[in-house]
Amino acid sequence: MSLVSVRNLTRIFDVSKPWLNRVIERRPRALLTAVSDVSFEIEERTVYALVGESGSGKSTIGKMLVGLLAPSDGVVDIRGVDLSRETDAEKVDAVRADIQMIFQDPFASLNPRWRVRDIIVEPVAARGGETAGLAERLLEQVGLSARDAGKFPHEFSGGQRQRICIARALASEPKLIVCDEPTSALDVSVQAQVLNLMSDLKDEFGLTYLFISHDLTVVQHMADRIGVLYLGRLVEEAAPSELFENPKHPYTQMLLAAAPKLDGFGREVAPPTGEIPDPINPPPGCAYNPRCPLAQAVCREERPVLRNVGGARVACHMVD
Amino acid sequence: MSAPTLSIRDLTVDIPTRHGVLRPVSGVSYDIAPGEILGVVGESGAGKSMAGNAVIGLLSPPAHISAGEIHLNGTRIDPLKGEAMRRLRGKEIGMVFQDPLTSLNPLLKIGDQLSETMLAHLDISQSEARTRAIAALDEVGIPGAAQRVDSYPHEFSGGMRQRVVIALALCAEPSLIIADEPTTALDVSVQAQIIALLKRLCRERGTAVMLITHDMGVIAEACDRVAVMYAGKLVELGPVRDVLSAPLHPYTDGLMGSTPLASRGKDRLHQIPGAMPRLDSLPTGCAFHPRCPRASDQCRVDPGPAIEDGAGRAACFFPINREAVA
Numbered sequence A: 001m002s003l004v005s006v007r008n009l010t011r012i013f014d015v016s017k018p019w020l021n022r023v024i025e026r027r028p029r030a031l032l033t034a035v036s037d038v039s040f041e042i043e044e045r046t047v048y049a050l051v052g053e054s055g056s057g058k059s060t061i062g063k064m065l066v067g068l069l070a071p072s073d074g075v076v077d078i079r080g081v082d083l084s085r086e087t088d089a090e091k092v093d094a095v096r097a098d099i100q101m102i103f104q105d106p107f108a109s110l111n112p113r114w115r116v117r118d119i120i121v122e123p124v125a126a127r128g129g130e131t132a133g134l135a136e137r138l139l140e141q142v143g144l145s146a147r148d149a150g151k152f153p154h155e156f157s158g159g160q161r162q163r164i165c166i167a168r169a170l171a172s173e174p175k176l177i178v179c180d181e182p183t184s185a186l187d188v189s190v191q192a193q194v195l196n197l198m199s200d201l202k203d204e205f206g207l208t209y210l211f212i213s214h215d216l217t218v219v220q221h222m223a224d225r226i227g228v229l230y231l232g233r234l235v236e237e238a239a240p241s242e243l244f245e246n247p248k249h250p251y252t253q254m255l256l257a258a259a260p261k262l263d264g265f266g267r268e269v270a271p272p273t274g275e276i277p278d279p280i281n282p283p284p285g286c287a288y289n290p291r292c293p294l295a296q297a298v299c300r301e302e303r304p305v306l307r308n309v310g311g312a313r314v315a316c317h318m319v320d
Numbered sequence B: 001m002s003a004p005t006l007s008i009r010d011l012t013v014d015i016p017t018r019h020g021v022l023r024p025v026s027g028v029s030y031d032i033a034p035g036e037i038l039g040v041v042g043e044s045g046a047g048k049s050m051a052g053n054a055v056i057g058l059l060s061p062p063a064h065i066s067a068g069e070i071h072l073n074g075t076r077i078d079p080l081k082g083e084a085m086r087r088l089r090g091k092e093i094g095m096v097f098q099d100p101l102t103s104l105n106p107l108l109k110i111g112d113q114l115s116e117t118m119l120a121h122l123d124i125s126q127s128e129a130r131t132r133a134i135a136a137l138d139e140v141g142i143p144g145a146a147q148r149v150d151s152y153p154h155e156f157s158g159g160m161r162q163r164v165v166i167a168l169a170l171c172a173e174p175s176l177i178i179a180d181e182p183t184t185a186l187d188v189s190v191q192a193q194i195i196a197l198l199k200r201l202c203r204e205r206g207t208a209v210m211l212i213t214h215d216m217g218v219i220a221e222a223c224d225r226v227a228v229m230y231a232g233k234l235v236e237l238g239p240v241r242d243v244l245s246a247p248l249h250p251y252t253d254g255l256m257g258s259t260p261l262a263s264r265g266k267d268r269l270h271q272i273p274g275a276m277p278r279l280d281s282l283p284t285g286c287a288f289h290p291r292c293p294r295a296s297d298q299c300r301v302d303p304g305p306a307i308e309d310g311a312g313r314a315a316c317f318f319p320i321n322r323e324a325v326a
């Protein structure tokens, strides 16, 4: 059974101007659909990656999974518990305790006035758990030293701070960690260290990751399954080898072609055309239709549903 | 080979502080030929931006050039100050930064910014400037340039703003463009558009380009040659294909290896231990030695060979012997 099941997940933000401005300027309410009808499953002990350009809804999905944001519609089901509808508080708490999150910015997510020890054990202490020696043990597990427990965050480099964030996430022995661009702020040599650490910890503790990134190369390296988002919609989902060798959705194809290649010496490809549309007024039908080389009349009228195509799932009228 | 557009010799930048002098750029030398794109790559803190800012006279005090020379089209420019430097910057050197808003005045229509720059540096009339501004916007791919010329910077998306900045950087027909992480804040599809644009315009006009980035993929696709920096020093310099596909310096090799692309299909990424040292605690000898798998006693005490442009490729006592490896 899958650990996480996300069904028809939707999140709409009200981005209207204040009421009085709307009346004076005669503007309608503005609703921004950040995530639209997204469904996917995450198997236990696997890495599911969400990839997409900025504003595609990755962080919003991550936040709904950990309960930082409520869905406007749809279901987040973890270990059989529907988090937004379950009324048994104990059940919800138990599931919540199994989920942790790591963010992109290890500077912003650590309280500068707390010692590393207190930062790491905080999630456990908050539940009244046993914390003696916990921080020291976890620090060694993430490649720092037990002595670091007494220091403050500013004494560490970016990569070391991300290790501290990982130690804190591990403290409550979670099953699922939502990692939102965990290495995007790090240099590539430090990124390699942190990604290796995350792989090791996953094996050691039997963790499951929802791994969010805009970096295709990182996602390709880390993921067992990849979902590609465009304007809040899941447009393609496949295993990494399938996705990179045989991308099916025109947007995925464009994204892969645009990504710079390490051996792409002097490569001249026609760059992609157009820009990501305004999420408040998305194009009708397939959101990619204004930029898509394959688009036909149906693409401007009907939203394509995500269908099985071989081992992948693809939302495109023209793929079969 | 034609005379270089830019020639940097032994460039050294110092920052005096209460605790001693920091040296973010140390003895760096390279040339950029007309029409050539030189990539400057390295992890954050390597001194890439400091070196670029030194060329355009934009070091913020107390940082200053303490040694070396910078020549632009045969004229020595590093001693220039104040107004002379400002004129040179507008006319001969165009700049593109990571955040397009640092180069744009939020209160001026973009057409007026373009016209102003051209009128200051080119001998043309007001109406000619406006015509050229529209042509410049059209050339960088702003749809509906004739209307958009009267828009303000905030009315454009991030990618479109960076196009405007490129138009602005090129409108006075400079011989050198310094682009410092021009696509780092952009999505990959927009990055591909901006890099293609920069490449095309500079090739067409024979503009020399210093392209500063931490992204090896961008270097591979856009540059003719690449300069790899580590802790303020140039550690490897050569044609992009040679340096990236067969690095000689252990740092370049480690950097290439730790990118996920290079480790495709492997469970673990290649790792360089540790991190770039801070300027106030630079290691003795070769600054890379604490992280280097090839380091010897000599590396720990001797700063090592420097690269002379055109001579050796890697500043290393024990460069990777590619013949032995192959």
Ligand SMILES: Nc1ncnc2c1ncn2[C@@H]1O[C@H](COP(=O)(O)OP(=O)(O)O)[C@@H](O)[C@H]1O
Binding pocket: A013, A014, A015, A032, A033, A034, A052, A053, A054, A055, A056, A057, A058, A059, A060, A061, A279
């Ligand atoms: N709190 C919010 N209020 C209004 N709009 C939001 C909010 N959070 C996100 N958005 C919008 O939702 C869309 C998706 O954002 P996000 O999930 O952060 O994307 P990603 O993480 O893929 O960059 C964007 O258009 C963003 O501007």
Ligand SMILES: Nc1ncnc2c1ncn2[C@@H]1O[C@H](COP(=O)(O)OP(=O)(O)O)[C@@H](O)[C@H]1O
Binding pocket: B015, B022, B024, B042, B043, B044, B045, B046, B047, B048, B049, B050, B051, B063, B278, B279
């Ligand atoms: N005002 C300053 N005082 C002290 N150190 C500085 C100052 N500005 C930059 N540095 C240091 O100079 C070094 C080089 O910085 P920079 O050129 O910005 O690196 P890069 O562009 O390669 O990331 C870094 O170690 C940085 O910390």
Ligand code: SF4
Binding pocket: A249, A250, A251, A286, A287, A288, A289, A290, A292, A293, A294, A295, A296, A299, A304, A315, A316, A317, A318, A319
């Ligand atoms: S549904 Fe139509 S517009 Fe959308 S990606 Fe497929 S072909 Fe292109």
Ligand SMILES: [Mg+2]
Binding pocket: A058, A059, A060
């Ligand atoms: Mg995000």
Ligand SMILES: [Mg+2]
Binding pocket: B048, B049, B050
């Ligand atoms: Mg920089």
